[in-house]
Amino acid sequence: MDVKYPFQVDTRGRSAASSDDDHVRELIEQLLFTAPGERVNRPTFGTGLRQLVFAPNSAALVQALQLSVQSSLQQWLGDLVEVDSLEVAAEDAVLRVQVAYRHRRDGQQQIALFERTA
Numbered sequence: 001m002d003v004k005y006p007f008q009v010d011t012r013g014r015s016a017a018s019s020d021d022d023h024v025r026e027l028i029e030q031l032l033f034t035a036p037g038e039r040v041n042r043p044t045f046g047t048g049l050r051q052l053v054f055a056p057n058s059a060a061l062v063q064a065l066q067l068s069v070q071s072s073l074q075q076w077l078g079d080l081v082e083v084d085s086l087e088v089a090a091e092d093a094v095l096r097v098q099v100a101y102r103h104r105r106d107g108q109q110q111i112a113l114f115e116r117t118a
Contacts, residue, residue, distance in 0.1 A: 005030050009023050017087055024080055024103060031076055032069065032114055047072045049088070049095060050116060063089055069097070080104055093117050 005026035008016040018026060034046035047069045066088050073083050084100040097114045 020105075021103070021110065024077075024101075025079070025110065027077055028073065028099055028101070028112060029114055031072060032099075033116060045076060049097065062090070073099070073101075084109065 002018050002020075002023040003092045004018045004022075005048040010016040015108045031045070031051050032047055035048055035050060037043050047065075049065065049069065066086055066091060069088065070086050073081070073086070081101040081103060084102060085098075086100075087096075087098045089096045095116045098111065099114070100109060100111045102109050
């Protein structure tokens with residue numbers, strides 16, 4: 001069991017734990033919504049996705065961002081997951097990211113949808 005993200009306290013007053021599957025999903029979420037430079041000791045960690053909510057919407061921007069996010073997922077979580085597909089969409093003030101990935105330990109495919117509002 002791993003520490004839950006975002007950090008929570010369970011009913012016993014201890015750090016809440018996540019299952020292995022939930023932990024991998026939480027790691028992906030953490031990577032997606034962390035801005036590069038936000039972590040002091042890992043300045044290249046993150047994707048900068050949250051900036052897309054305020055950027056002018058264009059197919060070229062979304063495509064470039066998808067490549068950037070795919071690269072970050074491979075760099076930081078490549079030992080845990082293999083990304084099958086990635087879709088990024090910004091509509092009004094809502095950012096949606098859908099990631100289809102396989103766990104490297106068992107090959108089981110998961111599909112995760114992440115949403116953030118401005």
